[in-house]
Amino acid sequence: MSLFWRMFLSNALVLVIATALLMGPWVTVSNPVLMREVLVIGGGLLALLVTNALLFRLELAPLKRLTRAMTDANLQEPGQRIRVIGRGELAELTETFNVMLSRLEAERTASSGRVLSAQEAERRRVARELHDEVGQTLTAVILQLKALTDHVPSALREEVVTAQETVRDSLDEVRRIARRLRPGVLEDLGLTSALRALVAEFSRPGVSVGHQVDSSLPALDAEAELVLYRVAQEAMTNAARHSGADRIHIELRAAGTRTVLLTVRDNGSGLVGTEEGTGIRGMRERALLLGATLTLTSDDSGGTTVRLRVPLPAEGAA
CATH class of the missing domain: 3.30.565.10 (Histidine kinase-like ATPase, C-terminal domain)
Known part of the structure; x- marks a missing residue:
């Protein structure tokens, strides 16, 4: 039975019982209304409201549970699903949410895989350029400074040697960065x-x-x-x-x-x-x-x- 018909029939049942009580010999209303009749009618109204509140809370409890699960859903913690209880519209809604969550997790995993694959490819490209282009250029500079050391005056020789060591340290740093970007040891x-x-x-x-x-x-x-x-x-x-x-x-x-x-x-x-x-x-x-x-x-x-x-x-x- 759908949610609409369950709520409609439950309210109709309460109203039919109340009407039957009013039409029967158990509840009568005088003109003017007596105090005891006011108490009877007020008590009946209160009972009607309480009954409706309990019925609505009972019927809508799965919706509250589903809302809480939707709020707490986290795609970084896959596998979280809501237990499907009973049959009807709420059960179908819960099942649909579980299917949607599975699809979102699969799509997120696939998109993350594409992003990380592209990131690794870019890392390899940058590492290769650092090693082949920048590394070779710095190596050439080191060789040029080494050759220049024998031809400069002794007063400048120490500065040239210092510059050579600085370039060598930069070359080591470039190689270290390239190794972090592309773990050749892992592949080999x-x-x-x-x-x-x-x-x-x-x-x-x-x-x-x-x-x-x-x-x-x-x-x-x-x-x-x-x-x-x-x-x-x-x-x-x-x-x-x-x-x-x-x-x-x-x-x-x-x-x-x-x-x-x-x-x-x-x-x-x-x-x-x-x-x-x-x-x-x-x-x-x-x-x-x-x-x-x-x-x-x-x-x-x-x-x-x-x-x-x-x-x-x-x-x-x-």
Whole structure:
């Protein structure tokens, strides 16, 4: 029965009962109206209003639950669905909302995948240009300054050597940026070697970076390895640059037969009072591509723990 007919018939039933009471010998009205008749009619009106209120609340409760679920829906936390109760228009509306939510999640995942793929392609292009164009130009400048050192007066030789060292430092910085944009180690040697190179990159005086990689990791495809690497890179960047941490630990291990767990811990300032920036939102977008679960927590003593739980496809589990 539709919502309209349920509400109409419930009100009609209340009105029929009230009419029958008025027409029967149980309720009579005098002229002028007596006080006891006023009490009877007022009590009947109150009962009618209460009954209608209860019936409306009962019938519209699923709508309230659906509204609350629509308000709380978050595409960054997929899988949230409303339980369909009963049949009729409200059940159809709930089912339609669940279907719409599934479609939005699929479209968001697909669009995020296209955006991230384009971003990775742009990273590779910029890294290649930095390495081939800027890197070669700076190398040529270093060679020219080195050749010039033997022909300048001794009073200027120290300045030329200083300029040569400055250009060499700039070349090292360009190469470092190119490696961060395009992880060649990941493509050539795999995820384990790429994570070790990442640990070596972030290790510096005053910052201790440790790592533990499970030697029995299941086989991962290129997309999963790239997501794991980028999340680890972003988590370590946040820890080193923004949280003031001096200890960072990264761990990659198998959590069961069909799940890989990446954990990055630091002893920095934590997440209290901070808002999610583009880096964390980027990590969540990458996690959605794999159907992975990303959680960020802070300890009571400070520090942040980033966990990425990546499920393996059926063929990978075997």
